[in-house]
Amino acid sequence: MDVIFGRNKKEQLEPVRAQVTGRIPSWLQGTLLRNGPGMHTVGETRYNHWFDGLALLHSFTIRDGEVYYRSKYLRSDTYNANTKANRIVVSEFGTMAHPDPCKNIFSKAFSYLSHTIPDFTDNCLINIMKCGEDFYATTETNYIRKINPQTLETLEKVDYRNYVAVNLATSHPHYDAAGNVLNMGTSIMDKGKTKYVIFKIPATVPEDAKGKNPLKHIEVFGSITSRSLLSPSYYHSFGVTENYIVFLEQPFKLDILKMSTAYIRGVNWASCLAFHREDKTYIHIVDQRTGKPVPTKFYADPMVVFHHVNAYEEDGCLVFDVIAYEDGSLYQLFYLANLNQDFEENSRLTSIPTLRRFAVPLDVDKNAEVGSNVVKLASTTARALKEKDDRVYCQPELLYEGLELPRINYAHNGKPYRYVFAAEVHWSPIPTKILKYDILTKSSLKWGQEHCWPAEPLFVPMPGAKDEDDGIILSAIVSTDPQKLPFLLVLDAKSFTELARASIDAEVHLDLHGLFIPDADGDAREQAPSQEQPDRVPDCHVAPWT
Numbered sequence: 001m002d003v004i005f006g007r008n009k010k011e012q013l014e015p016v017r018a019q020v021t022g023r024i025p026s027w028l029q030g031t032l033l034r035n036g037p038g039m040h041t042v043g044e045t046r047y048n049h050w051f052d053g054l055a056l057l058h059s060f061t062i063r064d065g066e067v068y069y070r071s072k073y074l075r076s077d078t079y080n081a082n083t084k085a086n087r088i089v090v091s092e093f094g095t096m097a098h099p100d101p102c103k104n105i106f107s108k109a110f111s112y113l114s115h116t117i118p119d120f121t122d123n124c125l126i127n128i129m130k131c132g133e134d135f136y137a138t139t140e141t142n143y144i145r146k147i148n149p150q151t152l153e154t155l156e157k158v159d160y161r162n163y164v165a166v167n168l169a170t171s172h173p174h175y176d177a178a179g180n181v182l183n184m185g186t187s188i189m190d191k192g193k194t195k196y197v198i199f200k201i202p203a204t205v206p207e208d209a210k211g212k213n214p215l216k217h218i219e220v221f222g223s224i225t226s227r228s229l230l231s232p233s234y235y236h237s238f239g240v241t242e243n244y245i246v247f248l249e250q251p252f253k254l255d256i257l258k259m260s261t262a263y264i265r266g267v268n269w270a271s272c273l274a275f276h277r278e279d280k281t282y283i284h285i286v287d288q289r290t291g292k293p294v295p296t297k298f299y300a301d302p303m304v305v306f307h308h309v310n311a312y313e314e315d316g317c318l319v320f321d322v323i324a325y326e327d328g329s330l331y332q333l334f335y336l337a338n339l340n341q342d343f344e345e346n347s348r349l350t351s352i353p354t355l356r357r358f359a360v361p362l363d364v365d366k367n368a369e370v371g372s373n374v375v376k377l378a379s380t381t382a383r384a385l386k387e388k389d390d391r392v393y394c395q396p397e398l399l400y401e402g403l404e405l406p407r408i409n410y411a412h413n414g415k416p417y418r419y420v421f422a423a424e425v426h427w428s429p430i431p432t433k434i435l436k437y438d439i440l441t442k443s444s445l446k447w448g449q450e451h452c453w454p455a456e457p458l459f460v461p462m463p464g465a466k467d468e469d470d471g472i473i474l475s476a477i478v479s480t481d482p483q484k485l486p487f488l489l490v491l492d493a494k495s496f497t498e499l500a501r502a503s504i505d506a507e508v509h510l511d512l513h514g515l516f517i518p519d520a521d522g523d524a525r526e527q528a529p530s531q532e533q534p535d536r537v538p539d540c541h542v543a544p545w546t
């Protein structure tokens with residue numbers, strides 16, 4: 001297993017043509033662009049955690065039934081500094097580097113705590129974000145890295161803090177119908193306050209002397225004050241509906257005091273993150289139209305959520321679905337020391353990730369009896385029990401057990417929907433199957449094969465799609481059998497049957513997240529894949545973030 005997780009992956013700079021068996025639908029033209037950790041040792045030094053690995057971008061370009069694969073390490077400042085020093089010199093989530101050039105802030109006086117928030121890594125390994133016409137590799141710090149989605153070249157380093165006061169931002173932004181980005185970030189101790197900030201990056205902006213930069217036009221349209229100044233919640237994603245934002249202030253918290261002394265104590269960032277099982281999960285609903293939070297104090301039992309699946313409004317209620325854990329142990333499992341030969345014993349989850357549906361009333365009847373259920377939806381058994389002082393205790397409906405890396409048909413984001421595509425995981429964090437869960441019938445379809453580890457399944461709608469599942473699923477499959485090549489799997493999203501697979505004679509790494517960039521009607525098809533393509537990203541005829 002160490003081989004799969006911990007071994008450094010070779011870049012595939014020249015596009016390699018895959019061996020396709022089956023038939024890729026002719027309408028499927030575009031590039032699946034994904035991100036994930038690919039290098040875990042530099043010189044003699046080794047990262048401790050899988051999430052520390054240096055970002056390796058890879059793409060599968062699908063053109064006229066053929067697939068071309070390429071990969072390239074993100075040339076972040078972190079990558080360059082490590083490579084130059086031939087050892088790890090920049091700290092990551094699970095590895096504190098000494099000395100870290102980013103941490104020279106500690107040589108300054110500790111006069112104001114806000115000055116002790118260190119400069120973080122720009123090793124953007126988690127996801128890809130589309131912002132106007134630009135694409136960025138993302139992580140959870142204040143940095144994002146512009147990339148060329150065709151050549152995978154690394155472009156500018158962007159510091160969110162130049163545009164919006166956040167020290168951390170999620171790698172899971174949302175997009176509205178116009179392509180505007182909605183994201184959230186944490187602003188730590190700014191003007192004596194710690195807040196969760198909701199911001200919008202517009203898709204289209206006027207051109208100035210330096211061209212178009214949507215980031216210059218970021219609009220903060222709401223914020224939530226953290227319950228605690230020095231221990232804000234950690235969060236990996238959030239939910240949106242047509243009119244609201246759903247934010248879970250969960251009892252999985254960052255300890256800012258610990259973070260400010262982590263470097264001098266020689267401990268990693270991960271050790272500054274703790275689950276407080278005695279605490280609650282606070283559910284914040286912010287009205288996008290006013291930027292104001294709904295005044296009712298919704299809360300639920302302690303849980304840890306990394307991925308929101310979807311959210312929508314129904315009959316005066318807001319319904320939201322999340323993948324939840326009973327504790328924060330998931331991140332513990334990804335220490336590379338646990339992902340070794342004795343992997344099966346060392347990396348058992350202490351709680352299975354479950355799909356839970358919550359429902360909260362948007363307007364709570366002040367006269368409702370204490371103890372009564374104020375959710376009256378026929379579609380769910382989720383409950384919200386009225387308590388004293390504007391408090392409402394929410395109990396979810398358990399929909400499915402054992403899934404992670406959820407995706408949906410993004411045309412249904414923020415709206416009622418029926419299908420969740422995900423990786424199946426049970427007591428181990430490693431997916432062995434991909435799954436289509438039908439929320440309406442509570443049934444599921446699966447795809448799996450011996451020795452195959454699937455990546456997050458991504459849904460691409462077919463042109464003129466009518467049903468929510470009219471389209472295909474793409475997933476990169478890595479094999480634990482050294483004899484078997486990795487491949488891009490193409491499934492029919494309706495029946496979950498295999499349409500095609502494209503075997504790749506190159507190294508393919510286990511990745512995290514990404515997006516599909518459809519070709520504009522045929523314009524990029526003329527180009528041989530080995531030729532450099534223009535920087536311009538083709539206009540998309542379906543949502544580019546699907």
Ligand SMILES: CC1=C(/C=C/C(C)=C/C=C/C(C)=C/C=O)C(C)(C)CCC1
Nearest residue numbers: 051092093120121126140141168269306
């Ligand atoms: C470096 C760094 C961070 C990095 C977190 C990362 C890299 C999280 C990755 C999460 C993933 C991949 C989750 C998958 O479900 C923090 C804790 C935000 C803050 C301190 C500095």
Ligand SMILES: [Fe+2]
Nearest residue numbers: 172236307513
């Ligand atoms: Fe994620």
